[in-house]
Amino acid sequence: MRTCNTCNKEKSLDSFYKDKTCKDGHHKKCKICHKSYIKKHYLENKDYYQNYKKQYNEENKKELKLHGKVYYNINKTQIQTQNKLYNIKNQKNIKVYNKMYNEKNKEEIIKYRQGNRDKSNTWQKNYNKNNKEVVTWRNLLYRVLGMNGNPKSNSTYKMLGYTHKELKLHLDNQGMDWNTHTVDHKVPVSWFKRNTPPNIVNSLYNLQPLTEAENKSKSNKFSSPISGLYFNQIRGWIKEEYLNKLV
DSSP states (O other): OEEOTTTOOEEOGGGEEEOTTSTTSEEEEEHHHHHHHHHHHHHHTHHHHHHHHHHHHHHTHHHHHHHHHHHHHHTHHHHHHHHHHHHHHTHHHHHHHHHHHHHHTHHHHHHHHHHHHHHHHHHHHHHHHHOHHHHHHHHHHHHHHHHHTOOOOSOHHHHHSSOHHHHHHHHHTTTOOTTTEEEEESSOGGGBOTTOOHHHHTOGGGEEEEEHHHHHHHTTOOOSOOOHHHHHHHTTTBOHHHHGGGO
16 A cells, blocks of 8 residues: 555555656556646647657658558457447447538548549549550450440459450551550451450450541441451351351
8 A cells, every 4th residue: 555645545556557766666646646647737738749749750650650550460350340349339429520520621621532533533644644555455345344234243354365465465566556546346346246255356366456547437347357266266156147247
């Protein structure tokens, strides 16, 4: 037992924080008085502590981020469970708070979202400009999926059977100019039956580069020869009214 030097009450040692600088190894203030003192001192010096914390966080940003990441990975399950329970317990309060916050900061939120959209659009434009073969590769798949009304069920590579690098090599070997040419289907997409697999319609055997003018002039016609191997592969997938035009 010992007496707190603030409230002057005699309490057991487990009511005091440990302090190696004291003779008996425990703080002179009891835990209740110590907490009260810390809270009062913080409120009286709030600006100082907030500025100190802000400066400390800025100077130790990398270390704090790494520490937070390590701590989260170690305690991931516990943190997620606690967050889930907290959200369930405080669902109404959180909803009210979010509504009040959104109303109070409406203009800032709009600016933030617009800024993110502008960044995203700029990034997307730059990506499309510098990765035209990837965009073309994906568009080939989505065109057929859209025609059939089907969702994407696997990776582009698995659904087409070749990579964007293989597509680029195939078209480059035919003189593709990625700034002026478009990708044309020798056998028009509309000639294939509904639900024809994308790898059949978009087979490399069926793709060739054409200028935009040439592609428009060709329209829905078949005017370029295809290999016998590809013909045998697609003959069961071509609509009957177009089958004789391939021979």
